[in-house]
Amino acid sequence: MRNVPRLKWPALASLLLFTSDVLACPMCHTGTGKAVRAGIFAGGDFLFNLFVVLAPFPVLALIVRWIHNGPPAFLARFQKAETQSPDEVATVHEIERVKGYGDAS
Amino acid sequence: MATHLNFRPLVAAGTVLGIGMGGFADGIFLHQILQVHNMLSGKRFPDTLVNAEINMFWDGLFHAFTWTATLIGLYLLWKAVNRADVPRSGRALVGSMVFGWGVFNLVEGIIDHQILGVHNVIQRAPQPAQLYWDLAFLAFGGVLMIVLGRHQIRKAKMEIGEIKSGSRIHRAA
Numbered sequence: 238m239r240n241v242p243r244l245k246w247p248a249l250a251s252l253l254l255f256t257s258d259v260l261a262c263p264m265c266h267t268g269t270g271k272a273v274r275a276g277i278f279a280g281g282d283f284l285f286n287l288f289v290v291l292a293p294f295p296v297l298a299l300i301v302r303w304i305h306n307g308p309p310a311f312l313a314r315f316q317k318a319e320t321q322s323p324d325e326v327a328t329v330h331e332i333e334r335v336k337g338y339g340d341a342s
Numbered sequence: 343m344a345t346h347l348n349f350r351p352l353v354a355a356g357t358v359l360g361i362g363m364g365g366f367a368d369g370i371f372l373h374q375i376l377q378v379h380n381m382l383s384g385k386r387f388p389d390t391l392v393n394a395e396i397n398m399f400w401d402g403l404f405h406a407f408t409w410t411a412t413l414i415g416l417y418l419l420w421k422a423v424n425r426a427d428v429p430r431s432g433r434a435l436v437g438s439m440v441f442g443w444g445v446f447n448l449v450e451g452i453i454d455h456q457i458l459g460v461h462n463v464i465q466r467a468p469q470p471a472q473l474y475w476d477l478a479f480l481a482f483g484g485v486l487m488i489v490l491g492r493h494q495i496r497k498a499k500m501e502i503g504e505i506k507s508g509s510r511i512h513r514a515a
Contacts, residue, residue, distance in 0.1 A: 276395075297449055300445055301361070
């Protein structure tokens with residue numbers, strides 16, 4: 238173990254001289270770069286991975302559209318029917334008042 | 343003066359900004375600084391240089407879309423503040439950004455973590471702990487932030503409604 242410091246510099250030099258090129262960007266023309274490129278684009282994985290990465294965004298866009306423009310047409314119709322009910326209640330109150338049931342005050 | 347105040351454009355702009363900022367927060371803190379997961383770490387665990395580089399590519403693409411969402415949010419905000427009927431409420435904007443961040447976490451958590459299984463919140467965690475982290479992310483990062491954001495939006499609507507109707511002025515007098 239005492240020889241370790243003496244071996245440090247030769248070990249470092251041999252690492253620099255004899256290890257393979259580690260440039261690994263998808264555009265690098267090295268072995269690792271080619272492997273990265275193949276991992277991204279080769280096979281049928283690219284389109285599936287693209288779908289996976291983008292999958293939340295259409296759902297988020299729909300939610301934002303709902304916030305900005307209101308609910309979709311089929312739900313809006315449903316909500317419209319709901320919002321009409323207070324008018325109907327008002328009409329019922331009028332009927333009750335006319336008939337003498339309500340509005341005791 | 344506009345008689346009917348419309349919060350929708352402001353809330354939509356804030357929500358899109360929150361989605362963008364939420365995506366950036368996820369990408370910067372969880373993918374890059376803490377490195378607890380990457381975009382495809384469920385499929386290609388980044389334990390080799392090649393897998394780490396492949397994950398970096400898909401993380402970058404994800405960031406490109408969160409950047410686009412932020413840009414769209416800025417455009418919507420610019421359009422909103424130039425409308426006379428949209429109130430310029432800081433509370434509503436911050437609330438809708440928190441809401442948008444929560445929506446992003448909830449949608450991304452359900453689709454990517456639970457349905458597609460492309461990554462989990464803590465990829466290196468063993469199986470039961472992984473699920474607990476995922477559920478905690480959905481509860482605190484998703485539902486809680488949505489509730490907090492919505493609460494702030496409602497509070498802003500109530501405040502502006504009170505100012506508009508003059509009840510605050512009556513109370514002060």
